[in-house]
Amino acid sequence: MGISLNTVLVVAEAVYGYIGNSTALLADAGHNLSDVLGLVVAWGASIAARRAPSGRFTYGFRTSTILAALANAVFLLVATGAIGWEAILRLREPEPVAGVTVMVVAGIGILINGFTALLFARGRKDDINIEGAYLHMAADAAVSLGVVVSAALIIWTGWLWLDPVTSLVICATILWSTTSLLRGSIDMSMAAAPRGTDLTAIKLFLLERPGVSAIHDLHVWPISTTETALTCHLVMPNGAGDAFLMETAQQLKASYRIGHTTLQVETQPDNGCALAPDDVV
Structure with a gap:
């Protein structure tokens, strides 16, 4: 019309x-x-x-x-x-x-x-x-x-x-x-985090999840004007099951409107992950 x-x-x-x-x-x-x-x-x-x-x-x-x-x-x-x-x-x-x-x-x-x-x-x-x-x-x-x-x-x-x-x-x-x-x-x-996305709050949320000792390679970007994606490496010495991953993704969607979450769990803090340094993309 x-x-x-x-x-x-x-x-x-x-x-x-x-x-x-x-x-x-x-x-x-x-x-x-x-x-x-x-x-x-x-x-x-x-x-x-x-x-x-x-x-x-x-x-x-x-x-x-x-x-x-x-x-x-x-x-x-x-x-x-x-x-x-x-x-x-x-x-x-x-x-x-x-x-x-x-x-x-x-x-x-x-x-x-x-x-x-x-x-x-x-x-x-x-x-x-x-x-x-x-x-x-x-x-x-x-x-x-x-x-x-x-x-x-x-x-x-x-x-x-x-x-x-x-x-x-x-x-x-x-x-x-x-x-x-x-x-x-x-x-x-240019894949910048959408307006209103609080990256500091997201980092703090992930660090406070049970069993998480550190995080790195955090990326948040828009895949459309209404959809947001996130990827992150979680250092968890005791590992994590599907329930933890599903719950974390659901909370990210509810609190930060991130509907497409991909998390990689690493059990060894010194595993030499090439993406661990902050200046590496």
Whole structure:
């Protein structure tokens, strides 16, 4: 539904932006087009993530959700660059704007983008991919509001430079909202521990497990935007059974949202494990 509504909005804003000679409305159309592409990518990634592991892809296509989040951020930055450049050119030579037409179309944009943002609001805290879609839609609603305000002021004051200036303000807003998404998606693409993961607490939890005298080679990384994996070597002189391993994995999932745990038990503290030093990966 979100993709269909925003596709219609892109066409309407592009047509009436051209007819009304408004760079702000055309900029909004370009921004909405990047959002449609972003939603398509996010939707495709969510479908791909459900594919079963096979062949070389031992985790399936779950990582595609991370790539989709990164693509969403890149789409936003590219659209922002195009909007900013056009606004600078128009600022040098302001042209008349059909204020009423621009206000009506942008007003419709507020309703559509606001409604679509609400569709993604609930799941945005648990999935960076959904967060990216939510930020797209919320930013679009704010952009459309800015277009409405600038068109009203142009009608009232006749200041034609307000149209390109509004576009530049929109660009600054988009850049600010995209920073967190871009940083988060790049971190996840580089296998950084997901945001909110307390590595110190995880180390302490593992060290306090019965029979564990030391740990090393601890790694925590995302295998999708909603799934986290962990591997670690546990030094346990008395060894460990399946019950210990299963209980540890269950507690890691319950307390730290780590659903894919792999633990290696070593009974000899001085066994010469090549991965024991902290500076070895």
